[in-house]
Amino acid sequence: MTLAWLAALWTGVLGNWPLWQRMWGMPDYAGPSGKVFIVVFAGIVLMVLAAFFSLLAWRFAVKPLLTVMLLLTAPLAYFIGSYGVVIDTTMVTNALQTDVRETRDLMGWGLLAHVVVIALIPLVWIWRQRVADTRWFKRLGWNVASVALALAVGFGLAASRTADLASTLRNNKVLTKMVSPINAIWASAALVVEKQKKPKGPPEVVAADARLAPRPAGSKPPLVLLVVGETARSVNFQLNGYGRPTNPELSKRPVLSYREVASCGTSTAASLPCMFSQLGREAFVDHPGNQETLLDVLQRAGLAVLWVDNQSGCKGLCDRVPNAQAINPARPDHPIPAGLCRADGECLDEVMLHDLEARIAGLDPQRVARGVVLVLHQMGSHGPAYYLRTPEERKPFQPECRSSALQQCPLEQVRNAYDNTIAYTDHVLARAIDWLGTQARQFDPSLVYVSDHGESLGENNLFLHGMPYAIAPKEQKHVPMILWLPDATRQAQHLDGECLAQRRDTPMSHDGLYHTVLSLSGVQTSVYRKDWDWVGACRKG
Numbered sequence: 248m249t250l251a252w253l254a255a256l257w258t259g260v261l262g263n264w265p266l267w268q269r270m271w272g273m274p275d276y277a278g279p280s281g282k283v284f285i286v287v288f289a290g291i292v293l294m295v296l297a298a299f300f301s302l303l304a305w306r307f308a309v310k311p312l313l314t315v316m317l318l319l320t321a322p323l324a325y326f327i328g329s330y331g332v333v334i335d336t337t338m339v340t341n342a343l344q345t346d347v348r349e350t351r352d353l354m355g356w357g358l359l360a361h362v363v364v365i366a367l368i369p370l371v372w373i374w375r376q377r378v379a380d381t382r383w384f385k386r387l388g389w390n391v392a393s394v395a396l397a398l399a400v401g402f403g404l405a406a407s408r409t410a411d412l413a414s415t416l417r418n419n420k421v422l423t424k425m426v427s428p429i430n431a432i433w434a435s436a437a438l439v440v441e442k443q444k445k446p447k448g449p450p451e452v453v454a455a456d457a458r459l460a461p462r463p464a465g466s467k468p469p470l471v472l473l474v475v476g477e478t479a480r481s482v483n484f485q486l487n488g489y490g491r492p493t494n495p496e497l498s499k500r501p502v503l504s505y506r507e508v509a510s511c512g513t514s515t516a517a518s519l520p521c522m523f524s525q526l527g528r529e530a531f532v533d534h535p536g537n538q539e540t541l542l543d544v545l546q547r548a549g550l551a552v553l554w555v556d557n558q559s560g561c562k563g564l565c566d567r568v569p570n571a572q573a574i575n576p577a578r579p580d581h582p583i584p585a586g587l588c589r590a591d592g593e594c595l596d597e598v599m600l601h602d603l604e605a606r607i608a609g610l611d612p613q614r615v616a617r618g619v620v621l622v623l624h625q626m627g628s629h630g631p632a633y634y635l636r637t638p639e640e641r642k643p644f645q646p647e648c649r650s651s652a653l654q655q656c657p658l659e660q661v662r663n664a665y666d667n668t669i670a671y672t673d674h675v676l677a678r679a680i681d682w683l684g685t686q687a688r689q690f691d692p693s694l695v696y697v698s699d700h701g702e703s704l705g706e707n708n709l710f711l712h713g714m715p716y717a718i719a720p721k722e723q724k725h726v727p728m729i730l731w732l733p734d735a736t737r738q739a740q741h742l743d744g745e746c747l748a749q750r751r752d753t754p755m756s757h758d759g760l761y762h763t764v765l766s767l768s769g770v771q772t773s774v775y776r777k778d779w780d781w782v783g784a785c786r787k788g
């Protein structure tokens with residue numbers, strides 16, 4: 248029991264340092280009364296932890312269970328403290344979907360120091376203690392008494408400042424998602440419940456009536472290149488008014504850049520399924536269900552579909568359509584050029600443009616003759632190791648932060664490293680457009696680029712992304728969206744170029760992606776919503 252209470256004290260005070268630091272600096276808790284409330288709040292947190300750890304105080308289980316708790320708390324403290332993230336179901340999903348490469352980016356001395364101080368040092372002490380041999384019913388009695396005592400003290404503390412506590416739970420609820428390790432355990436349990444509720448089996452059919460519209464005379468089959476960006480934020484695009492030359496190549500091409508586009512979520516795991524659903528954010532967030540995606544519908548309509556991935560996978564979206572990892576060359580006799588992929592298996596985004604003709608040639612020729620939708624899933628600006636996303640010869644902004652411990656770099660260098668990733672995406676998109684131009688004899692090409700979510704770069708001491716949507720800063724929800732629709736495509740689509748250009752500041756959102764790709768690829772269905780289609784308002788007739 249002593250071990251449980253001491254572990255609670257240690258975890259509460261040291262393992263939750265980011266929470267105490269955050270609260271100490273918040274204007275809501277300024278002044279002596281505010282500081283007293285922080286102490287009271289800390290007391291409540293300690294008692295909740297003590298009650299929870301008391302449940303673990305069984306003779307043979309207490310040491311291993313406290314070990315798990317401390318080993319869980321240490322990295323949580325590091326990530327919450329370093330990047331300002333909070334732990335909810337989305338963040339746990341992100342953590343579970345993270346691959347080895349991404350994990351490696353996050354490792355560092357700061358993490359090691361946290362594990363040693365918060366977990367290993369107390370664990371050495373804990374494992375040297377002797378646990379008394381008490382009968383189980385006596386043990387149970389003690390544990391119940393201990394839980395009761397902790398809860399009683401906790402309630403007493405809460406009762407002393409009910410008004411402050413109520414306003415904290417209402418206005419700063421996010422603080423409760425910083426209480427480690429309860430945040431991670433709670434979110435994991437919620438995720439399991441969510442998974443249980445999710446319908447199993449094949450996905451529900453969407454847009455069963457989807458079919459290809461007859462092509463206008465003189466037009467060619469559509470080739471839609473959809474580039475799904477990663478962690479690119481709208482305000483860092485020169486095309487959107489940013490004061491640095493992050494779009495030197497796209498600026499020279501006839502692209503349309505839309506400046507007021509909202510993302511569906513603040514993380515890849517939350518945004519991607521929503522972007523490829525017909526439901527739109529509002530309905531999707533409440534009831535994502537288990538439905539077919541945009542790719543299923545395109546395929547059923549008879550088009551050739553291919554997903555090329557240079558990231559941690561398509562999150563199940565491309566399971567039923569042809570898909571390929573960018574690192575695997577389309578032709579064994581034509582290997583990927585040197586310098587595009589590192590020894591650890593990570594490739595620069597240009598790798599996806601390698602041998603695209605060969606990838607198309609590998610698809611069903613009957614489908615290709617009707618039209619092609621290619622999706623390129625970028626590595627983009629994935630942090631925190633931004634510097635790894637760009638080749639050495641394409642880093643116009645110097646000096647750049649060359650560490651994943653962003654808080655240890657001057658903000659200016661973090662911004663340089665990040666802007667280099669945007670400039671590189673600019674280059675990749677420009678090359679993609681040039682490639683599409685070479686396909687114009689066979690197809691009517693178009694390019695759609697949109698990022699999955701934005702990023703915090705130190706504004707309000709926040710880094711990275713994944714904040715709960717309701718309280719996420721605009722930087723995490725405001726994404727770039729770029730279209731390239733050459734003359735022939737616009738004519739075939741009856742699109743008014745002037746109208747498209749005028750909508751540059753019209754508020755739009757990820758809700759439109761599904762419907763835009765349907766219309767650009769010539770698929771008709773009753774599910775299609777012209778009012779959501781990004782180009783719908785500019786289609787004549």
Ligand SMILES: [Zn+2]
Pocket residue numbers: 477478514515516699700
């Ligand atoms: Zn993402």
